[in-house]
Amino acid sequence: MQDWGQGPSGEDLEKKIIDFSEQVKKKFDANKPTSFKPLLFVILLLVVIYGGYSSMYEVDTEETGVVLRFGEFAGFSDPGLHFMMPFGIDTVYLVPTGRVLKEEFGYRTVSPGVRTTYNKRGLEEESLTLTGDLNVSDVEWIVQFKIADPFKYIFRIKDPVGTIRDISEAMVRKAIGNTDVTRVLTTERAALASAIEQDLQDTLNQYDVGVRIVTVKFQDVNPPDPVKAAFNEVNESEQQKESLIFQAREQFNREVPRARGEAKRTLQEAEGYRAERINKAQGETNRFLALLTEYRKAPKVTRQRIYLETMEEVLPKLDETYIMDNDASGLLPLLPLRKAAEGGSK
Incomplete structure (x- = not known):
């Protein structure tokens, strides 16, 4: 069993008492042995002192005392000053339960x-x-x-x-x-x-x-020391590998979202252009069907209206306009109304 801290065992004190008793006995033997009362008194006094000394023990703040009485477990004692049965009846082992x-x-x-x-x-x-x-x-x-x-x-x-x-x-x-x-x-x-x-x-x-x-x-x-240099080289290579992987992931996280954003924007533009073309085609179709319906009701009037609307759209884009008449013998005098209007606006 390990050498646990104990309360005062009294072994050293007991030896001193025995030695002192022997000296006192020799002294009284050298003198006239008329009476043993002084010797008995000294022995009794030493026994009382030893019993009082061995009946007290102290438990530190980080310790717990394990008390044995006649070798059998009797209980624990908390930190502080305690009394126990003297003359070896109680034995106390101090265990550091409060420390790590x-x-x-x-x-x-x-x-x-x-x-x-x-x-x-x-x-x-x-x-x-x-x-x-x-x-x-x-x-x-x-x-x-x-x-x-x-x-x-x-x-x-x-x-x-x-x-x-x-x-x-x-x-x-x-x-x-x-x-x-x-x-x-x-x-x-x-x-x-x-x-x-x-x-x-x-x-x-x-x-x-x-x-x-x-x-x-x-x-x-x-x-181990013999292979530490080689392992450090391998470790540096692993760290470099991890660094390159990190850089690649960083570039991936930067470029891929941007490419995805551009792709999404292109798709949205295509969807918008598609919707625009469809709506425009549907509008022209509806317009043509409406004209067709009107043309069937009054072909001549509708044809004349379409002609006039087309001329209104085309003529303003021309720089010069010549009106030809089959019955006329020469050119019809042209009044430059548009140029006059432009000059007046300026």
Whole structure:
């Protein structure tokens, strides 16, 4: 079992008491042994002091005390000062239930702070994992958890932290082993971490460890150092490919809507021209039918009216007009009425 924080066990104090009792006994043996009352008084006083000292313990604000009485679970104790049965009758284990505990894989924090320093030497067996396409990746991750049930955490299994580490490492290798290296190194980190967190929690629930997983997070995922340069070239090529695809999509989104707009405008213009021609043809047809109806009623009058209307439309477009008469012996004098009218208008 791990070395949990406990209340005062009194082992050191007990040794001091025994040593002190021996010294007092020798001193009284050296003197006249007329009475044992002073020795008994000193021993009784030391026993009372030891009992009082071992009957008190303190639980920190981020801890929960697990109390055992004669080795059997007796209950939990909240933060604060408490009393317990002395002389080893009660035993208290202090468990940090209020803190988020963290386990690191593939690296270790040497000195935390503003500039945290890490160490990776000798941890390659933790970090090197095999992907689904038989590539090797260097994975660093953390597991953060809280103790939900301190009694189960202490007594269900011998080494709860070691168990969490072993199960976490197995879950990570399983998830990465089912994924190709490109997704592991680029796009699938968050999804993989979420799946690992769920699988890890389910497995720990089966073990009934009394632990709640807070998060599983990949700190760094890289190819191994011998192939890092080659992978970076491949990654740059992939990024260039994605950039070209993005540019092509951008041009597509710019040109295609414009072409579609022009095509739609052309179709609308054609539809309008079509409707105009149809309406005009229908109008001329109706006009012709109306003239035909009038012509059938009075052919001569209608023919004369059509002739006059046509002349009214044609004559104004001519520069000069000559009127010929078959009975006349010469040209009919022409009065330039239109030119006179134009001159007058000017």
